[in-house]
Amino acid sequence: MDKLLIEAEFCSLVEAGLVFYGEEQKLIWYLDQGLKFQFLLTSALAKKPTIQTAGAQTQQYNEHSQQKRDGSDINTAGYEICEVGRTHVLVANKFCFANPHLMLLALNGHQRQYEALNKDDLAAAWGVLSTMGEDYVAFFSCGRDGGCSRLHKHMQLIPKPNDSFASFLDADGAKDPDVPFQWFYHRFGDSKPGVDDLVNIYNDLLGKREMWAFIYLKPSPTIVTWRIMIPAMSDFEVQGKPLRLGNFHFRLDKTSQI
Numbered sequence: 001m002d003k004l005l006i007e008a009e010f011c012s013l014v015e016a017g018l019v020f021y022g023e024e025q026k027l028i029w030y031l032d033q034g035l036k037f038q039f040l041l042t043s044a045l046a047k048k049p050t051i052q053t054a055g056a057q058t059q060q061y062n063e064h065s066q067q068k069r070d071g072s073d074i075n076t077a078g079y080e081i082c083e084v085g086r087t088h089v090l091v092a093n094k095f096c097f098a099n100p101h102l103m104l105l106a107l108n109g110h111q112r113q114y115e116a117l118n119k120d121d122l123a124a125a126w127g128v129l130s131t132m133g134e135d136y137v138a139f140f141s142c143g144r145d146g147g148c149s150r151l152h153k154h155m156q157l158i159p160k161p162n163d164s165f166a167s168f169l170d171a172d173g174a175k176d177p178d179v180p181f182q183w184f185y186h187r188f189g190d191s192k193p194g195v196d197d198l199v200n201i202y203n204d205l206l207g208k209r210e211m212w213a214f215i216y217l218k219p220s221p222t223i224v225t226w227r228i229m230i231p232a233m234s235d236f237e238v239q240g241k242p243l244r245l246g247n248f249h250f251r252l253d254k255t256s257q258i
Helices: 001-016 053-063 119-133 194-212
Strands: 026-032 035-041 080-084 089-091 102-106 136-139 154-159 185-186 227-229 236-240 241-243
Touching: 001 080, 001 119, 001 236, 080 136, 089 119, 102 119, 119 136, 119 154, 119 194, 185 194
Parallel strands: none
Antiparallel strands: 026 035, 080 089, 089 102, 102 154, 136 154, 185 227, 236 241
């Protein structure tokens, strides 16, 4: 893998019109009782399938293109950049809010998005992040309630967002933000974790969710210089339109401390 080649391949797909990325984006900040929300408006997601429409769109698309992997509902023909080990493939996301916006897809098309991350997933994500550098993060939308539009197991990678509620994890001595939900994280400090370390910490964080048994929980997220889990209580509405929070949000982050 080569960072410059990966970024160049993504840009070429955008220029060819195969990847939808809108340069003109509108960022809206909303502050509610000390909690800062960020809304990003982009036309690039207008045609992105939902979990309700994905099946019909896949069937329509397959009339013109052969499905690549048995069991998969994601056709990556023309979007693949490189394989990552023997278990995953790195592809360009078709509907993007970041540049580049990449997808790390399990080669086994029968692996599902509602399944927990495993050692192969974490090893592949860590390998890509090691290539892309400290300015990138990976995240995992775990299942339908987590906001995924496809069932074939995958993670996504984007440049690290600025000023997120988890930004304090990159600063020594910073205090936890005051947020109205329970979440869990692990900070590695100056240590350099191996894949087995990531798996153990991930499973430990999954175990902590048991104390919140009243929430319907699904496989959750983790991080590399730190790991976080955020169980969401329910959906909510903004101007009468429902917005799904999902049960967990996942971030996998590589910084210069590793």
